[in-house]
Amino acid sequence: MVNVGIIGHTGRLGKPLVEILNKHPNVKIVYTESRKEGIKGNLAEAELVFLALPYGESEKCVSELKGKKIIDLSIDHRCKNGWIYGLPELNNGNIKGAERVANPGCYATAVIEALLLLKDVITNIKIKAYSGVSGRPNQPIIEEKGIEKYAKGREHPQVAEIEKFLGKQIESFEPHLVYPIKTGVVVIISVQLKPGFSVDKLLGNHKFLKLADFKPDNVSVDYLKDIIKEVENSNFCKIAYNINENNITIISALDNLIKGGAGQAVQNFNIMYGFDEGTGLI
DSSP: OOEEEETTTTTTTHHHHHHHHHOOOEEEEEEEEEEETTTEEEEOOOSSEHHHHHHHHHHHHHGGGGTTTEEEOOTTTTSSSTTOOOHHHHHHHHHTOOOOEOOOOOOOHHHHHHHGGGGGGEEEEEEEEEEEGGGGGTTTOOOHHHHEEEOOOOSTTTTHHHHHHSSSSOOOEEEEESOOOOSEEEEEEEEOTTTEEEOOTTSSSEEEEEOOOOOOOOOOHHHHHHHTTTTTTSOEEEEEEEETTTTTEEEEEEEEOOOOHHHHHHHHHHHHHHHOTTTOOO
């Protein structure tokens, strides 16, 4: 049994994290802390601490957690030295036994998973990304259907994360919020394939990556909602490859709060401690 703490347990990612860990057979939550509920338990008893905090807040806690393992769900440490990037399908060997793991962003997870085995044979990467409103902290749910583009070009902070860990430059990245969908991420990626390459076994052998039969279509709220239903409340990332000669349209979908957040953090925890990756998640 591993004693863990959670700082930010009442937040956007903290709530689903608590729900997952409460079902985990090898975890005991011995400490929680949040602005809303204050402190409960004893931090000294925690061997590992999950940080589920807003941007810029995690760094303030790190100095107080010396000697403890840390999984940070925020963006704060993803590109910093001394932290292991916690994308299991990319970095499994380094996550095992790691002391400090930085959980990836939801868009970055969906993109890197889809392109990981193609990165050396593709060019002209163009991405349109769509997220439920939980992708923007404190965003109210608007009942009227709509798709709102909220950044352009290379403005989104996860572009740097994707490029660093994919090892490829992105030509364009256009993120959108989708109303009234609450959770879920869909990325539609257009790439060109180098001539002579045969696409085979694109996902490798990974527990939480699955091939899907999503088809390219005019993007609408209903179209995105149908795709998100396939991954909602799960730790799976489902990916479809639609190939037309040397042009590929890839559709990658996940739940931004689970595989793009709390679920992936627990997947990393499992790897760190040698548990089956699916423990508490399947």
